[in-house]
Amino acid sequence: MKYxxxxxxxxxxxxxxxxLLTLVNKNDVVVTVxxxxxxxxLKVLGVEIRQADYLDESSLVEAFTGVSRVLFISSGDLSSRARQHRNVVNALISANVQFVAYTSAPKADQSTAIVAPDHKLTEELIMASGLNYAFLRNNWYLENEGMLFDAIEQKQPFVYVTGSGRAGWAKKSDYAEAAARILAGVVPSKLIYELGGQPLTYPELADILQGNREEKIALIPESAEEYAEQLKSAGLPEEVIGFIIGIQKDIKNGQLDVPSDDLEVVLGRPLTELTI
Ligand SMILES: NC(=O)c1ccc[n+]([C@@H]2O[C@H](COP(=O)([O-])OP(=O)(O)OC[C@H]3O[C@@H](n4cnc5c(N)ncnc54)[C@H](OP(=O)(O)O)[C@@H]3O)[C@@H](O)[C@H]2O)c1
Known part of the structure; x- marks a missing residue:
């Protein structure tokens, strides 16, 4: 069976x-780039590499041919993601793939988060496709928080605009391991996995990341409007500011506050500790 x-x-x-290479035979692993x-x-890993662009459906059909199980990673190009994902789902159907695991967003079917619409659409396309599927609704990567890491390391104050809103941060490597385990089929199958860590506020996250450092940083609550002004003064483009603020508002409004032990259950162990 090809994965x-x-x-x-x-x-x-x-x-x-x-x-994945720790779970299945290397000769059964294919990747697209x-x-x-x-x-x-990837060449160094010795896996089979096929070229495919989400914008080019025929390249995807060719790449998926002969494959049984696919881990479909959501595109990092948000500008045309709905179109790209439609192509991927069409190609999965055309190539007669049996199972797809798709990396989605927390509660994608109900979420009002700025990133949710493409994920909701993709989940709907997959459900309508007749494919066997699993939705890997990944909460937030800890690695998104580079600004907080820097503040802690440089002992600088950290401004946050999310009030008492919480997100379910976990290390990207935990999401990656969970995805591989679901793709390999070594965990009890489920249609929807809400994957993430215990929901935390920014002050709670900062406290964990600071560990036993003696000097704790100041956490400064601000309004989204004040923060947007600061980002503007720092020279960030309007659309980038809109995206950053949108995500912060999503956290404030509880869109990433999804308590679940799915990640721990899939990994079969406690989550990796949150550290810088
Ligand atoms: N949960 C979270 O906190 C969070 C945060 C950020 C992103 N995400 C989502 O999770 C996904 C994976 O995260 P990541 O950290 O691995 O992101 P990443 O390193 O930026 O990877 C994004 C991937 O999207 C690919 N891509 C973009 N346009 C494509 C196209 N037309 N055809 C095929 N591939 C295309 C990129 O290909 P190239 O390598 O060729 O550029 C890259 O491999 C992201 O793409 C995004 O949808 C989640």
Missing amino acids: LVTSATGDLAFQSVQF RDLEKAEK
């Missing part, structure tokens, strides 16, 4: 391939 991971030059996908020139690190 395929899409867009394997990306971070989550690459880590998933590494975990949109740019073969960026695939050096």
